[in-house]
Amino acid sequence: MSRPKQNDIPVHKKRNVQKEHNSRFYQFPYPVIFEKIIMQRLEVILQPRYTYKRKGVYVNISQFSDITGLSPHTLRYYENIGLLAPISRNESGHRSYSKKDHEWVAFIIRLKDTGMPLKQIMHYAELRAEGTETSAERKILLERHSNMLEMKIAQEVEHLEALKKKIKYYNNLM
Structure with missing residues (x-):
């Protein structure tokens, strides 16, 4: 054939x-x-794939997707639900992301990776948008998440120790 x-x-x-x-x-x-x-x-x-050459230079959604590891669909979704502030647009109407947007999205990713629910991240974003007068509330929210994360890590360490103990048991049998 x-x-x-x-x-x-x-x-x-x-x-x-x-x-x-x-x-x-x-x-x-x-x-x-x-x-x-x-x-x-x-x-x-x-190495960063795309650099922000000067303070006012922006990257498009495809490049920003490559930088952050989030799909363009996810970035649009985050903007639609208000997690990202409305993204500036270039002359042709395409989204243009700045280094400041990258820092915020990186923090969102960190919160998600550490187990914070999207609803709480949304609440944090709303407080952030209100300005510095909500700093105390944001700090409390992050402290609660930090405490939850510490408890989760302690539990994972216990699980790891139990597994190592079982592996040691099997090593002694052989």
Whole structure:
């Protein structure tokens, strides 16, 4: 069975063929080359992909998505529910995110990763939008979350110790 010619492939399937072709480049036959390329990729990942050249320069939603790791859909959702302040727009009407937006989204991600429910993050965002007079309330909210996180970590440590104890038991049997 022969492979279809490029012109015979429907337009919506041509992208997949191109992706398959490009993915061959990432198959590494030699471990040394593989290690070198992995290290290069790590350097790229650890460096910011897009920089804010000066204070007033913005990045579009696609670039901001790459920076934060959140999908454009999630970023739009956060803006719609009020978690993000209305994002400024460029001349063509596209969203333009600033370094300040990045810092706020990074904090939102940290709160989510540590288990804070979106409802509480929303409450924190509302307090933040009200200004410095709500600093005490925001501090209390973060202290409560911190205490909850400490209890959760203590519980996880207990679970880890129990697992290690069981592993030690099995090691003694063998």
